[in-house]
Amino acid sequence: MNELKTYLRKLIYFTERETEVFVSLFAEIELKKHDYFAKEGEYSSKLAFLSEGVMRAFFRNTSGNEYNKTFFTPPAFVAAYSSITTKRKNLINIQCLTPCSIFVADFDKITALYKDFPKIESLARILAEYKFAIKEKREIELVTLEAKERYEIFKKEYPDLENLISQYHIASYLGISPTQLSRIRAKR
Template identity: 45%
Template sequence: MDFIRNHFNAISPISTETWLEIAPLFQKRELPKHHYFVKEHIKATEIGFLEKGCVRAFFTNKAAKEYNKQFFVAPSLIGAYTSLLTGKINKIPQQAITDCTLWVVSFKALEKKYSKYHDLERLGRKIAEYYFLEKEEKELEMALKDATERYLIFREKFPDLEQKIPQYHIASYLGISATQLSRLRNKLSKSIK
């Protein structure tokens, strides 16, 4: 589990004492492809450290069309943060799009340690800040960039993902149709030659 501690330390250092206190709270879990880490219409209770694999966060509109909001690629933290923080039901499910290995912890159990371990509380704040900034960046990309620019940003941000997941997931994330994505990819491949 040193890889989890190293990941945390890269965000905001935690002491050995803090790590020894929280490490036993994490439980290893396999999440097969297509299975959910957290479903819609339930209250989230856990966060997970994604050791292997990819998870998508998505929402479904009234016409039953899915939109991929975010991809989480290992190593990464996952969880329905709005539900965890507010105690309300989750509106954005998270589903494995590859076979995944996770280390799962109760959010409440971790949160209870904040008052005693201020480095852990600081880590939680830094993670929340990171996800806020990432959310704002994605919103700006969707509003201000064209499909080609968004696709190139996707490829830079997730360099190996395109070969691992279905193209319709990528198209949904980019806010375009699968046909548009295919045309865009063909156009870009011709311009490289």
Template identity: 40%
Template sequence: MHLVHEYFKRIAPVPPDAWQVLEPLFVLTELPKGTYFARAGEVAHSLGVLESGLLRAFYSSATGVEYNKHFFQAPTLFGAYASLVTGQPSQIQLQALTDSRAWVVRYADLEALLPAWPALEHLARRWAELLYVQKEEREIEIVLLGAEQRYQLLRQRHPDLEQLVPQYHIASYLGITPTQLSRVRRALVRPR
């Protein structure tokens, strides 16, 4: 739980009295490799703070093609946000790519605390703002940067990712084919 507390403190200050009411809501949960935390078509009820491991958020087309949207590496908050906020079935799926551990909280329990605890309301708002910034940055990268630049950014943000997941997951995240990813990787190791 110490990791969760430290992670939240980096987002916004959490006074000790607010932490005392928040902490008991979290349950340590094992997510073995391949486990789904959220599935498309189901309403999400929980979110988590990843303590260890790696998750991916992805969409599937009607033909079964998967598009990786995001990789979550510890420590980070994760969940099917749109479903949590709207109460509608999720469009996104969250899957453990490695054996993972997370501190999980029911969204309704968390929401119930917010009116009485301004510090927690502030934490939730800051988290939403950070998500918005990440989403905007990702959209700009996809539109304005080439595959090589997107790949280099991914390597900076997740330096050990390539040792943890198959290349087709990375290619999907970058919006390119595995063959294109191989070309990008070769171009980076060739002297210019």
């Protein structure tokens, strides 16, 4: 729980009471490699804080091909955001790529605090703005940069991830085949 408190302090100034009220909504859960936090077609209602492990958000097309949208590494808030905010079914899956330790809260309980604790609502806005900026940056990179450049950015943004997850997942994230990724790595 200390990881969550430390992370919160980096995002917004909470009083001790605000911190305790917010953190009290979270319970620790251990997930195994390959476990799902969210599944496509289901409804999500939980917000998680990842303190250990690696997760991926991905979608599957009608042919069954998977496309990694993003990776989550600690410290990070994790959720199927469109589902928890719109109350619609998930469009994505969130899966553990390694064993994970997460703290989970019911999103409706968090939003119920907004009126009495405006800084919690401010935190939600800060997180949404951050997620939007990251999403926009990634979309631009996918259409404007060569695969080699995207790989270099991946290595800077996720410096240790390459040793923890399979080449398949990295290639999917970069929008290339594992063979293309092998060629890029060989040229380094």
